[in-house]
Amino acid sequence: MAVLEFELRKAHETIKGLRATLTKAAETELASPEQGQEGLIPDGKEEIIKPLEKKALNFLVNEYLLLSNYKLTSVTFSEENGDQDFEDWDDVGLNIPKPPSLLHLFRDYGNHVFPSMDTCDVGCMVNLENEHLIDLQTKWKRKRDLLESRIFELENDIIEINKQKDELMAQLNDWRQNVSSENNNNTTNNEANQQVYQQVAAESLSKNCAEVENTVNSALEGINEASEQRIAFNDNQEQRNIPASFWNALIDTTLSLTKDHRIVLEVSKISDSKPENIVLMLARCLPHIVPHVLLARREELIPLILCTTMLHPDVKERDKLLNILFNLIKKPDDEQRQMILRGCVAFAKHVGPTRLESELLPQCWEQISHKYPERRLLVAEACGALASYLPNEIRSSLVLSMLQQMLNEDKEDAVREAVVKSLGILFSFICDSDKYSQGYELLKTSLNDSAEKVCTSARQVFLPSFALWAVELHRLEHNLLHSILGDLEDLSALAVQKSNSSISLPIHEGKFAMMVSALQELVPFLFVSVVTSGPYRDKMYNNNSVDIPEIDVSRFPKPSSDLTDLRVIVGNVKTLSAWVHQYEEHISQEWFEPWEQFNWVVKNLIPRLQEIITGVGLTVPAITSILSKYFFRICRTFGRTFVDKMVKPKFRELLDIPEEELDNHVISGQTALTTCIVPVYAAGVLCSFNSTI
Incomplete structure (x- = not known):
């Protein structure tokens, strides 16, 4: 191991020595005078590249390709130079740091090396510059001669025009003298003669003066273009050439005007104002005018503020003006709020949704x-007034959130009432079905409000608007009505009645009456949903041209508002008559094909209502009365045939008790006679068409 480490160290030293020798040789070679004058390469000759230089240039070229995002080219270049490692500069074999990038070397090249160019003097026998100047001088002389002749002609024309003017003035003076002499001789004809002479003189003078002025103006324009001299012409006398500085000093001396006064500055700009500058001036002046206008008359400024806001080009100034509009009146009354809302609607129509x-x-x-x-009342009303002019996503998000916050947090009954009405408008435009649940919660909150006028607005405005949307979404029966019926069932404590078999249960009369009233308001929408979804729809659309007699709308219960009127919901009396005719004709058959909405009314709504009636004892007459009214509205709306075929049999089932079971039911108190069944059946069903049992 020690021998191998020694050999490895010796190899590294040998490599370092070779690299140092190679670097020194390269530096000596680059510095030698054989490279030409200042390292230049003669044109037309190619210098042979050395391996060391090739490796260095290849490294710089590959680096440039990578930095310039030529990755595929860089890969190809690396494959073509497989004997070189482009990741390590030391692979080049020089003991010098990596040079700058290729781009830096290219930019720095001009600071060091410039190719030398051979030059020589060339002579020409023709002076081209002098010939060009001579041609220009000739052209300018010709143009000057033409202009001078034109000036001479125009001056002669002016002299002739002045002579004509003097003659006309003398003629006019003669006419005036004649008129005055005739006035002295005959005063009775004074007015007539004077008018005649004045008309003649005015007509003649106006025609001649018009011709004179046109000729003089054209002459003056030509002279100004040619000689750049100003000639002032006036019918009576020549204009004086007063220096502007003297005129300004004279005005300042005689008229004591404060230059730095805001109104003085604004008034001084009026004469030079263009139409678009008037809007800018109004925007500057209105903030100073508004505080000094009486509070009782500030609504007079609303049109002016709105017009200025619509036309002003600066966003910040428009924001200030709108802020003035909303703060114009400290406590706006109903009429003043309507003025502001009308203005906001006009603003929305003019500027667009953005x-x-x-x-x-x-x-x-x-x-x-x-x-x-x-x-706050103004804001609540504005949300409803502007709903139709806003994009759907803004209606479903920002505006809905604003109204929801005000409904839940505002303590003023009037504000919450306005919020409920605006929600009715808003939900007539919302298209996002995901907002149904949120809308129902808002409807439920408004129906349970502590203020009576808020509940009334919720039933008469918000509920019809929301119900129409539920019809469009096919969610009226299985969602909206189902939810209200569920709350009514919970309130009537049916579960408690089934468990302890009690006859009379404590019921909150106010809430119960409110929910049944809400169900009454939904009867027209339920009827529309049923009659417009029957199996006869195709026949209805195919027989559009058939004349059908208009239905007697008095057969329907009187609506609480226009929004629950069947004619308004369907569109018109003719369409309503056509649908009702097809519906009545279909269910009048001995056997007819039922459909989903019809079955829901027969098999879901009526049985659940009967259970609610059964759970309510006879101890609360108000509840018995409102339930009777509700069944009366259902029967009158759906018609006699529906009542005879579908409603009466349901009640007969409850009233018909087998004799063998009668004693047990009487002992337990579970008969129809001990609940609201009999009065509701008598007053709500039988009396609807004055029929017998």
């Missing part, structure tokens, strides 16, 4: 927690 999102919505977000409820 600027609306980036400029107006941030202003709403800043006011969402304002200490004055009127400001």
